Amino acid sequence: MCCNNLDEEKVKEKASSAPLDLESIKGMKFFDPHVHMTSRTTDDYQAMYDAGIVALIEPAFWLGQPRTGIDSFRDYYSSLIGWERFRSSQFGIKHYCTIGLNSREANNEKLAEQVMEILPLFIMKEGVVGIGEIGFDDQTPAEEKYYRLQLELAKETALPVQIHTPHRDKKRGTRRSMDIAIEHGLSPDTVIVDHNNEETVKEVLDRGFWAAFTIYPFTKMGNERMVEIVKEYGTERIMVNSAADWGISDPLAVPKTAVLMKARGISVKDIEMVTYRNAITAFGKSGQINETDFVAAKNIDQSEKFEGNTVLRGGQQPRIDKSSIIIS
Numbered sequence: 001m002c003c004n005n006l007d008e009e010k011v012k013e014k015a016s017s018a019p020l021d022l023e024s025i026k027g028m029k030f031f032d033p034h035v036h037m038t039s040r041t042t043d044d045y046q047a048m049y050d051a052g053i054v055a056l057i058e059p060a061f062w063l064g065q066p067r068t069g070i071d072s073f074r075d076y077y078s079s080l081i082g083w084e085r086f087r088s089s090q091f092g093i094k095h096y097c098t099i100g101l102n103s104r105e106a107n108n109e110k111l112a113e114q115v116m117e118i119l120p121l122f123i124m125k126e127g128v129v130g131i132g133e134i135g136f137d138d139q140t141p142a143e144e145k146y147y148r149l150q151l152e153l154a155k156e157t158a159l160p161v162q163i164h165t166p167h168r169d170k171k172r173g174t175r176r177s178m179d180i181a182i183e184h185g186l187s188p189d190t191v192i193v194d195h196n197n198e199e200t201v202k203e204v205l206d207r208g209f210w211a212a213f214t215i216y217p218f219t220k221m222g223n224e225r226m227v228e229i230v231k232e233y234g235t236e237r238i239m240v241n242s243a244a245d246w247g248i249s250d251p252l253a254v255p256k257t258a259v260l261m262k263a264r265g266i267s268v269k270d271i272e273m274v275t276y277r278n279a280i281t282a283f284g285k286s287g288q289i290n291e292t293d294f295v296a297a298k299n300i301d302q303s304e305k306f307e308g309n310t311v312l313r314g315g316q317q318p319r320i321d322k323s324s325i326i327i328s
Contacts, residue, residue, distance in 0.1 A: 029294070045088060132162025235274050
């Protein structure tokens with residue numbers, strides 16, 4: 001006998017609130033190619049490591065409120081290639097980043113001009129694997145202007161491009177993003193188009209671009225929908241990420257999607273392609289990614305310091321007992 005709608009909703013709710021089944025993905029490695037760790041805690045890093053995440057890419061993005069001066073951009077970019085890279089290493093995860101002027105703040109043209117002047121100082125630093133995340137938000141002339149200028153930077157430096165597709169009028173914005181990239185002479189296999197959904201995926205893949213999907217609670221792309229996309233389109237040029245920004249988000253979205261894919265009959269080889277291998281292939285065109293570095297990142301000494309600071313406080317031990325109710 002079929003359950004009613006209320007029963008179905010309860011089943012879905014129970015499944016979504018179930019703990020991450022690490023046993024089902026034991027031994028698998030994951031690479032999250034779009035995750036904003038500046039927004040996350042050290043507990044998130046530890047949980048990600050425990051779930052099998054060995055490497056990640058943190059794109060430069062909008063922090064929730066407009067920046068008011070060039071020094072705030074300079075400090076932010078410095079943190080992506082400095083402290084955040086170090087902090088990630090203290091939890092056994094290799095940290096890379098992409099650097100760019102985000103689409104939202106491109107609309108402040110006076111400040112955007114200053115940002116464009118300092119971008120060349122950062123994009124060739126160690127650990128920077130692309131220009132991103134750039135593209136459209138409200139699809140304004142200013143956004144297009146600075147998107148084009150950054151595509152030219154990518155051409156000059158032979159770096160991959162990580163595109164942010166808009167939340168509103170996504171299909172038109174995604175198509176326009178690809179049209180402009182082609183106009184500027186970029187090869188589609190050097191461009192990662194992010195935040196895809198069912199409406200955009202076919203055209204992105206048909207045109208030879210990489211299609212990235214952000215697994216995000218209540219919006220963008222859920223992991224049940226992601227399973228269906230992999231079943232329909234396969235694994236070529238498809239990758240999964242979490243974004244995990246300052247909103248309601250989940251830094252374990254990639255391993256959770258792997259668990260669901262395995263439960264729904266997708267092969268381990270195919271899961272590996274969309275949650276690990278494809279990210280390395282796409283961003284590896286930067287010349288910055290070497291898988292042996294992921295192994296080296298596991299040699300953790302949390303007493304190490306970055307500019308006099310560590311992730312430990314006052315004789316603190318490296319691990320906490322997360323199953324204990326007492327925090328001593």
